[in-house]
Amino acid sequence: MKLRPLHDRILVKRLEEEQVTKGGIIIPDSAKEKPIKGEVVAAGPGKVAEDGKQIPMGVKTGDKVIFNKYAGTEIKIEGEELLIMREDDILAVIEA
Template identity: 45%
Template sequence: MKVVPLGDKLVVKRLESAERTAGGILLPDAARDKPQQGRVLSVGDGRLLPDGTRAALEFNEGDRVVFSNYSGAEVTIDDEKLLILNSDDVLAIVR
């Protein structure tokens, strides 16, 4: 199933967090931090401008992005955890 965000929102799948520390210690799931990077799965139409037109977003499907730690809304669709973010929550695109 494809999720299509509205307006200036985008759907992101978080990248996997590291399972081991630099010293080789295996971390349990509860001790891992949520990663702040993800892959863009789909993007909305863009931000609505006062004149009624839409400004295109800077993101494309497949881009790797960095976002704020507690931003967005986590949803589960088809047993897959996804994150729906506002375009303002994205801090950078990793190239």
Template identity: 45%
Template sequence: MSGAVANIAKKIVPLFDRVLVQRIAAETKSKGGILIPEKAQSKGLEGTVVAVGPGARNDAGTHLPMAVTVGDKVLLPEFGGAKMEIDGTEFHLFRETDIIAKLHE
């Protein structure tokens, strides 16, 4: 995580089961080196978790643990989430249940 993103993560603490994610930029070149036009580029469906909330609450009022942590690489849905721009950087806020999977390298 870059220094600017780390500072933003300190400023924003999502509530409940929400997760702040920075999407990985879409590919602008094919593997063969051909430039892909902007309209043909697909949304980046991968992202890095920047900040997480404490977790949803159960009926007893205790927090349920989150399945993702800061720094995790995740697979995101194509649509959904709240888009926001903070200090010139684009982020997306998702509920933990909207995140499709964690990616292991």
């Protein structure tokens, strides 16, 4: 199934956090928080301003991002868990 977000929405796949701390302590699944890092899978065309002009998105497919902890709506497509969120929920783009 192919999914195309509308307006200023993006589709994000969560990136898994490390399961072992720097000190070598293994973190059990029950103690882990959901990751706030993800990769943009798809992005809409952008927000439409009040004057009718389209404002382009600040992120693109493939960008690695940090987003709000409780951002977006979780969906499951073909067994894969994804998030749909607004561009406003993105806090930063990770540049390597």
